[in-house]
Structure formats: structure tokens, C-alpha cells
Amino acid sequence: MESAGDWEKKLVMNELMQAHELTKQLRNHLSPSSPGELLIQKILSSFNKALSMLKSSDSEGEPQRTGPASGTDSPHSVSESPSSENSNRAFLDPECRDGSKKRKMQPKWSEQVRVSSGPSLEGPPDDGNSWIKYGLKDILGAKYPRAYYRCTHSNVQGCAAKKQVQRSEEDPSIFQVMYQGHHTCMQATNVIRGASPASPELKEQQQPQQGVLLNFTTGLKVRTEDLDTQGVNSSSFFPHASTQGANVGGCIFSSSSLDNPFMSTFSSPFMSPATSGSNYLSSVSSCHMNSYGGEGSTSMPTLVTSDINEIISAVPSGLNSSLVDFEFSLDQFDASAFLSSV
DNA sequence: CGCATTTGACCGAA
DNA sequence: TTCGGTCAAATGCG
Numbered sequence: 001m002e003s004a005g006d007w008e009k010k011l012v013m014n015e016l017m018q019a020h021e022l023t024k025q026l027r028n029h030l031s032p033s034s035p036g037e038l039l040i041q042k043i044l045s046s047f048n049k050a051l052s053m054l055k056s057s058d059s060e061g062e063p064q065r066t067g068p069a070s071g072t073d074s075p076h077s078v079s080e081s082p083s084s085e086n087s088n089r090a091f092l093d094p095e096c097r098d099g100s101k102k103r104k105m106q107p108k109w110s111e112q113v114r115v116s117s118g119p120s121l122e123g124p125p126d127d128g129n130s131w132i133k134y135g136l137k138d139i140l141g142a143k144y145p146r147a148y149y150r151c152t153h154s155n156v157q158g159c160a161a162k163k164q165v166q167r168s169e170e171d172p173s174i175f176q177v178m179y180q181g182h183h184t185c186m187q188a189t190n191v192i193r194g195a196s197p198a199s200p201e202l203k204e205q206q207q208p209q210q211g212v213l214l215n216f217t218t219g220l221k222v223r224t225e226d227l228d229t230q231g232v233n234s235s236s237f238f239p240h241a242s243t244q245g246a247n248v249g250g251c252i253f254s255s256s257s258l259d260n261p262f263m264s265t266f267s268s269p270f271m272s273p274a275t276s277g278s279n280y281l282s283s284v285s286s287c288h289m290n291s292y293g294g295e296g297s298t299s300m301p302t303l304v305t306s307d308i309n310e311i312i313s314a315v316p317s318g319l320n321s322s323l324v325d326f327e328f329s330l331d332q333f334d335a336s337a338f339l340s341s342v
Numbered sequence: 343c344g345c346a347t348t349t350g351a352c353c354g355a356a
Numbered sequence: 357t358t359c360g361g362t363c364a365a366a367t368g369c370g
Contacts, residue, residue: 133346135362
């Protein structure tokens with residue numbers, strides 16, 4: 001539902017942000033005292049300006065994508081159910097699945113998972129729950145199909161948790177994960193233990209079960225090796241995305257509660273066991289915050305969308321924390337700007 | 343053999 | 357009518 005112009009603009013923004021990120025990564029490779037640092041600062045600053053210019057013109061007439069899980073967020077996910085996702089599914093109806101396929105009206109929030117995957121890691125990192133894939137659908141306008149998962153215990157315990165995973169078109173290393181419903185099964189807590197503190201069900205368990213939409217924005221990137229974007233064909237789309245985080249070695253994300261006001265204001269429940277998240281963040285990506293915050297100008301309409309109760313950024317402590325990189329997608333950008341400007 | 347995944351069909355909402 | 361979401365039989369894997 002965006003005009004072509006918006007769409008393109010977002011693409012541009014996305015590209016800029018990627019460049020921005022890469023620059024920051026490059027910066028991380030340099031010593032702080034390196035002469036190149038200054039150049040990088042300038043480059044980053046230019047990116048910021050460009051971004052903020054785009055952004056300000058962007059937010060003029062437009063609500064903001066972070067919206068009610070409208071999915072989307074990142075420009076690439078245009079495809080995100082253009083129509084239905086915007087509707088407020090403000091009511092819970094856990095049981096009304098009497099055979100008929102009602103559209104779900106359950107709390108829903110999205111997470112953006114970036115995985116630069118090697119052959120062994122083709123799906124988004126597991127969130128600590130076991131999921132059963134029950135469908136795969138080609139989505140109109142999207143290059144990659146969307147995969148549908150439900151909690152393994154949906155039968156046994158009637159667990160209503162579901163998730164949808166879709167690979168980003170622009171950057172196949174990004175997975176858009178949309179969670180729906182609450183885990184009512186035991187396993188969520190058992191299995192995860194502290195392994196994935198930021199896993200949604202932990203959060204939602206803290207949520208009052210009012211049918212509000214949760215918009216959970218997570219950026220995480222687990223870098224293993226070179227990205228093999230093309231090789232992944234749609235049918236083998238994350239083969240083992242389910243099951244207890246086997247591929248992530250149980251160390252998936254840590255809540256990046258950061259030490260910013262926003263977080264402490266909004267996401268106290270999310271501050272789960274996570275341990276190293278903030279450390280990681282402050283050491284690796286403090287520059288994000290600074291640079292985005294610096295421009296300050298960006299008013300942060302993003303978060304204002306109607307139903308958002310919680311927004312959180314989580315960072316993986318991935319397979320190799322040394323290799324983990326934190327990247328911002330568009331809305332992460334928004335969020336971070338907001339965060340740092342609050 | 344039991345389980346998860348795949349895949350095409352079906353259904354309802356828009 | 358189209359499209360997203362789900363079902364369920366078939367298939368594959370351990």
C-alpha cells in the first residue's frame with residue numbers, strides 16, 4: 001500500500017543503511033586512533049544526513065511502517081500482506097478455530113532476523129521453541145515464499161503460538177519473523193531456560209493477554225561465513241528452522257536492553273536473563289546509537305503506531321560473539337534513533 | 343514406526 | 357476473484 005515513490009525511497013534508504021552499516025563494520029576493524037577513523041566519521045555523518053533527509057520527507061504524509069506489525073518494516077517486505085496486516089486484530093480469540101480458518105486475531109509482533117548463513121545455517125536462528133512447519137506460501141510480490149510454523153505442542157497442549165518466516169527480497173540474509181499468539185505450552189520456558197532470553201514467548205508471557213499487537217523489532221545477525229544467498233531455493237527454505245536452537249548452540253540472542261531510557265521505560269519485562277547483550281552493544285555498536293542519535297532531528301514517529309506496546313531490540317550473542325554483527329534494518333534505524341533521542 | 347516437512351488444495355477475507 | 361493462511365495426504369528422515 002505504498003506508492004511507488006515511497007517504495008523506492010525506502011529502497012534507497014535501505015541501501016544507504018547498508019552502506020552505513022558496512023562502514024561501521026569497517027570502522028570496527030580499524031583502531032580508534034587510526035587516521036581512517038576520521039574519514040569514516042565523515043562518511044557516517046554523510047550517511048546520516050542522507051538518511052535523515054530521506055526520512056523526514058518520508059514521514060511527512062505517511063504513518064510509519066513499524067505499524068501494527070504491518071509487517072514490515074523493511075522495505076523489502078512490501079509483500080507483507082498488504083491488506084490484512086494492517087487491520088487491528090485487537091481481539092484475542094484463542095479458540096475460534098472450529099475447523100474454519102479464521103484469520104488470526106492474536107497478538108502479533110515481528111522480528112527481523114538477519115542471518116548471514118553458511119550452508120549450515122540457512123534459517124533464522126531458533127528462538128528456543130520447537131516449531132512445526134505447516135505451510136509454505138508464495139506471497140504475491142515477494143521473491144521468497146513465506147513459511148508458516150506453529151508450536152509443536154499446538155496439538156497436545158493447545159499452544160497457540162505461531163510464527164511466519166519470510167526471507168527478505170533485498171537482502172536474503174534477513175529473515176522477517178512474525179510471531180503470533182502466546183505459548184501456552186510448558187516447553188517454552190523449559191527448553192529455553194536462559195538460552196534465549198529474548199525469545200518472544202518469554203516476553204509475551206509477561207504481557208497481559210489483551211489482544212494488543214506487539215511489535216517486537218529485533219535485529220540480529222549471526223555471521224558464520226559467506227553468504228550464500230542465491231543458492232537457497234525456496235523449497236529448502238530454512239530446513240531446520242524448528243527445534244531447539246540446535247544450530248545456534250543455545251546462545252542465540254541476548255536482550256539488548258541497552259541502557260537507554262526507552263528500554264527501561266518500555267521493556268522492563270523483556271530484560272530477561274540476558275547477560276551480555278548490553279555489553280556487546282555498547283562495545284560493538286555504540287556508534288550506531290551515536291551516529292543516529294546525533295542527527296537528533298528525526299522525530300520518531302515510528303513508534304507511535306497505534307498498537308505498539310513494546311519495542312525491543314535484541315542482539316544475538318550468536319555463535320561467535322566475535323563474529324556477530326549488529327545491523328539495523330529500517331525500523332531498527334527508527335527505533336535506535338528514537339532510543340537515542342529520548 | 344513415529345515424527346517433521348513438503349506440497350497442493352481448500353477456505354475465508356478483502 | 358485474488359491472495360494469504362491453513363489443512364492434510366504424501367513423503368522423507370532418523
